[in-house]
Amino acid sequence: MNIEQVFENQKNFFRKGNTRNFEVRKANLEKLRDLIANNEKEFCEAVKADFGKPYFESFSTEIYTVLHEIDYHLKNLKKWMEPETVGSSIVTFPSRNKIYKQPLGTVLIIGAWNYPIHLTLMPLVGAISAGNTAILKPSEIAPETSSALKSLISESFDTGMIAVVEGAVDTTTELLNQPFDKIFFTGSSRVGKIVMKAAAEQLIPVTLELGGKSPAIVHEDADIEVCARRIWWGKTINAGQTCVAPDFVAVHKSVRNEFIDQSKNVLSQFFRDDYHPGGNYTKIVNESHFDRLQNLLDQSEVIFGGISNKENLFIEPTIIQADWGSEIMQDEIFGPLMPILTYSDPSELIERLRDRPSPLALYLFTKDTELEERIIDEVPFGGGCINETVQHLGNPNLPFGGVGSSGMGSYHGKYSFDTFSRNKSIMKKPFWPDPDFRYPPYDDMIVSWFKRIFS
Incomplete structure (x- = not known):
């Protein structure tokens, strides 16, 4: 698989507007939910093959948690997507002011082996909800689960929307060379530093979910x-x-x-x-x-x-x-x-x-x-x-x-939507009034009036 081509395919998919509107986001969340629910047994068997996790633990911590998260997003997504109206100020009066929630673009999600489904798909819910395309890199330490994720996701989603890339350190390094709009990493502090350093080279924002001695x-x-x-x-x-x-x-x-x-x-x-x-x-x-x-x-x-x-x-x-x-x-x-x-x-x-x-x-x-x-x-x-x-x-x-060495940024629920969104501030003004005193040339009288009004 040519990683650069996969990345460009996703960028083009996003630019065409294929992920932005509410109905598309809702449909993709529902598709992901069906994928997980319909393949629960296959996922749980893959996790057991990787490191012997009992069925109940796999279902309760890997399957149920992600389904619950999807349901929460489906219930609240329309409200989250609505522009937020905020107040004006004396300097900008009269105006109408809104904050638009916009998708970031194409994001990279690097999952972890210890909860190989949960820690790969949980952030994906937020990425879809916020209207992004996503490349997933599951952990090679859980190869059966990684393979199941790739097989089942490729059957359900266009690779322009969601692509799964398997591999070890070399693959991750090549992925980190691509100009993603966001990187979400779950893993050790040691590898987190490597991810953050690579992201800094291209000024890519990161969320790091690390660990520590709790x-x-x-x-x-x-x-x-x-x-x-x-x-x-x-x-x-x-x-x-x-x-x-x-x-x-x-x-x-x-x-x-x-x-x-x-x-x-x-x-x-x-x-x-x-x-x-x-x-x-x-x-x-x-x-x-x-x-x-x-x-x-x-x-x-x-x-x-x-x-x-x-x-x-x-x-x-x-x-x-x-x-x-x-x-x-x-x-x-x-x-x-x-x-x-x-x-x-x-x-x-x-x-x-x-x-x-x-x-x-x-x-x-x-x-x-x-x-x-x-x-x-x-x-x-x-x-x-x-x-x-x-x-x-x-x-x-x-x-x-986390905080400090245990990570930066947060997710779950609306915080996942916010993590994969950016705020775009828009102020709208009428053509009238348009007072002359705001324009040059300025004199001492204008300065005096300005101080009286705005100080």
Whole structure:
């Protein structure tokens, strides 16, 4: 496939106005919805073939979430597309002023392997909704899903509207050389820097959805049993291979032992019939990722769990004793290993968190509204939950995105529409009045009158 030709084909398709009006956008969203719903089984089987994700997890996190997003756009798109009327000012009176929501053009969406359908198609919903054409680059680390996306999308959409380009680093590099109107990237901070550098060469705007070490904080007044259930639910989804998974737990020292005991009980209940990768638990995606996690495990003090099997890429959810300087606390884990740290002074904890790179998410478990307000106000993070984990992603009324090293820009719901749109400001004036004093030549009297009227 000649990438330059694919790109030019999309630019020409967009210039012909094939994506702009409401009915076309609506029809394309409905077509994408039918594609996903009618091929649910094929998509879920592809994800399972790539890294053994159980059917329920694939359906709930890959299929349902995107269908829900499409339905939300279909319900609200017409309203979002309407020009926004804004007020005039004394300087521009009389005039009528509007902000038009315009598509950007041809966009590049680079998906991620850990949720290969969701993280490729979720931003696509926003791109279609905003009236763009899109080239998708699924992750080569999930080849079966990438192939399914290419096959099914090419059957349903003109490549001028949506094209799927498969490949590895060389392909991505060639794509980044094209003068796209927007690049949307989901992945690691390391690759995000490469994407941003390439985009900067052509002044292409970017949205980066990255990651980081998202903390879960368990304060002394929290319901420890509920905390353990919700934290381990967020951690064991996709075997911890989730950008917003709780990466570590900072627990008040007075409830540390209780939290560990409840964690053991919760994991025993969640997986009472043992672990079955592909059945009730997800594999680690490949040997390289397994080896990285195994190396962290070998260096750690295991409190509970720790069983692994390279043959089937299985790593058990594991509770690890850690401190801020531990090796496992240096980078995002992206797996089912959970370091436990303790704190006694919330102010000291806040300082520790502020000294670290800003995470994509933060989860606070407490009944203390003063502490809640301090954490929200003083600690930089993308978004999060109070007394819950991960579920903020399921509300299309909330923007999802990072800050600092965890990303820039946001999407979901109307925020996706806005991410792939640009505001065009238009002021309309009548031919009358047209006072002479606004035109040269200017004298001291005009300056004096101007200051009286406008100062």
